[in-house]
Amino acid sequence: MALPNADVLFGDSPYAPPLSKADAAVRFDELMKAIDNAPTRTVGAQDVVAAFSAGHGLDFTSQPTSAYGMLTKALDTPAITKGLSPEALASVTDALAQLKAQQPDLVKDITTSSPLSSGLVAFDLEAPAKLLTPRPTPLRNRIARRKGVGLSHRFKRITGITGSGTGGVGVFHPGIADSTQTNFAPAGASNSLYYARGPKISYAGDDQVVPYFQFSASDEVTWSAQYAGQGYQDVRQLSRTSLLYSSMLLEERMLLMGRGTATGFSGALTAPTGVTLAARSAAAGETAISGATTNVYVKVTSDAGDFGQSVLSSAANVAVSAGQVVDVTCTLPAGATGVRVYVSTGASDPGDASRWYAGRSGYNLFTLQGALPTAGVAASTVTADTSAYANGYDGILPIVTGPNSGYTRQLNAALSTQSPGSEFQTAFAAMYQAVKAEPDRILFNGSDRKQLSEALKGSSSSNYRLTVTQDQLTGVTLGDVVNTIINEVNGKGVAVEVHPWMPQGNTAILSDTLPMPDTQVSDVWAVYNVQDLMGVDWPVQQFAYESSSYWYGTFLCYAPAWNGSVTGIKLV
Incomplete structure (x- = not known):
């Protein structure tokens, strides 16, 4: 900005003697010389900080932490309050208050919670999301899966022959003499031919029809979810994977405890x-x-x-x-x-x-x-029964606890501690007596298997002993578990397994195969699917990706009498 000329600065004044133009020029030159010789300094950010820290010559009892605090304290000093009129002081104070309300970021320190509560910080977000969902399917992995056709799976069974002791067929003594004459003609027939031969054997059998059922589960990913997740996770891929796992888990639970209402299935449970x-x-x-x-x-x-x-x-x-x-x-x-x-x-x-x-x-x-x-x-x-479904089959538990099972028992008590495993020895004996069954495994709930193991260790009649060997002097492994029960009827080891979804209080005694030759039964339990599990992506009809799983089939047991159950186990 240009300085005023000499006439403006030193010209005529009503309060001073008039100056000649020469005198005014001399004074102007002296002023300019003084300005040129004045010391110069560039004030930087550090000078401002130092000025605030030193109080800038003001008598502060505590140093302010912001420009707003500095100005507020300055307004309280005698030099300011005496030099300004009350109206001017009030005006300045009001202006500062408005400034603080309008621009809080200018009057606060920057911290992890200011000026934003979430902080001016980066997020250490690890991608993608962790899928912490248990998904064991041991039955689905083990049970045979076969191809089905049509609306149902059908098979015929010969459940007994003379001498087998099964199917309601009796026995007879086969002894004959030379004079023995046996006529095979039905009663009332005209055929009266008699031959030297023994009596004719009998059969029992049945037809089995197991209908197929459709099953499905679905999921949806909105476009906003898919596109907003870009750079973090493929949400559509997560949806498909989760849908696959969910379908397998639902089938696993049906294989274990599903109940059907169609002809031949267990049907709804009655109330206690x-x-x-x-x-x-x-x-x-x-x-x-x-x-x-x-x-x-x-x-x-x-x-x-x-x-x-x-x-x-x-x-x-x-x-x-x-x-x-x-x-x-x-x-x-x-x-x-x-x-x-x-x-x-x-x-x-x-x-x-x-x-x-x-x-x-x-x-x-x-x-x-x-x-x-x-x-x-x-x-x-609870206004209607939900224990059984028209679009479903019987799983393992309804079969091994049903009327065709080889053995069922409700304990309504804890497992024996006097003779650990005796409940299952009783089952083994009964099943062998009935159909010569030799079970392969027992499915337990985890708590019930623990109870069996504790019963073994705590029994006064067992020969359980804890032995500490030389290499264990600095550390002993505690605990033990029952993994096999020896069938005292035939000496076969029966595996003890925990099924992750078995309801507490229940066990299933299972045969994987039959202990007889030429039965035409390669697997006692089998899944037949017209269409095994598949995924379907629906055409996009809206701003969403929609998917479904689908399978069409059934589950069956060829020989229920070779399986059994012990239920009603008290939790201890």
């Missing part, structure tokens, strides 16, 4: 009967009921595993007092994997809409203790 409640003092390790001071009302259903339950039973009730628990007992129908309990409380029964799911038991007793449920799944949602 004989429901009784007994209030008693809480024992050691139990928690007395809370949330109930009058009566407890209970209804139960028969558990069908992962796919549902029966209808509700009739209600039972009992009065409870402080310090008590309630034992719920019932009679379970054949095929039930346990009991589900629904409870409510009050001076009178509040009805199913207020009866809440309290838990499940793998045998016929459930103990109500602790805080009674007041939310969650209500009994009012």
